[in-house]
Amino acid sequence: MTVFLQFIDEAAAAAALSPWSADGAIPAYIGSAAVDVIGVIQRPTGEVLQTEAGEIPVLAPVPGWHINLSARVPELEQYEVGAPATPDRVFAGIDVVVPPRVPSRVTRRQARQALALAGLFAAVQPAINAIPDPQQRQLAQIEWDDSQDFERERPLLIELGHAIGLDDAGIDELFIQAGAL
Structure with missing residues (x-):
């Protein structure tokens, strides 16, 4: 330490x-x-x-x-x-804390469990229902219902993340948590 x-x-x-x-x-x-x-x-x-x-x-x-x-x-x-993100010097033998990598994709199960653990699972469907364009809403529903994997950089995922109250860092954190499940 x-x-x-x-x-x-x-x-x-x-x-x-x-x-x-x-x-x-x-x-x-x-x-x-x-x-x-x-x-x-x-x-x-x-x-x-x-x-x-x-x-x-x-x-x-x-x-x-x-x-x-x-x-x-x-x-x-x-x-x-606080520890700097990239410390110039640490003591020998002390592990340098490497920030966790944000997975580029997580499985459907991992994503849904991470949302549930964060208390956000129930907010997803209302966010989809609130999409004003009927075709975009339908595409979002299909993606939510049928995706086997959720990709971090998908525009729809980012929009839904923001709609349920997450900023980009919050989405990253959720992906990190999902990747650990």
């Missing part, structure tokens, strides 16, 4: 960690938790500079002074921040 801490600046970090330091320096360990001083993090802005040596990404600092711990220290909880 990597615990990510963010302080206003280096002095604030040193002050917060001072109870564990004998000489005023940031300690290497707090109890059994290893301390990894990251400092200022630079992230690409998306811009690129053209130089004679080639392209160089433009970097900008992430606000704050950053330290990673190998375990939680309750006294430092107020400085904890």
Whole structure:
């Protein structure tokens, strides 16, 4: 487990960690938790500079002074921040959390069970019934009744997902849950 801490600046970090330091320096360990001083993090802005040596990404600092711990220290909880989507550094031997893959398709059973578990199954038929165009409503009904698989990128599926209150991320999450069933 990597615990990510963010302080206003280096002095604030040193002050917060001072109870564990004998000489005023940031300690290497707090109890059994290893301390990894990251400092200022630079992230690409998306811009690129053209130089004679080639392209160089433009970097900008992430606000704050950053330290990673190998375990939680309750006294430092107020400085904890969420794990970045792509952490620059984690402790050796710690699994990097890979976000779950959104399946491109799930079976009819998986989709219907995921909808039921999310409390959304009963909302699908009224959403189909609310489609104003009779031909589109009929096509949607056929797809709902007869599809053996549900494909994530089908326009009708996306429309029905939105109609039952899901945004694109919610549809992805439902597909991830369905894929696990």
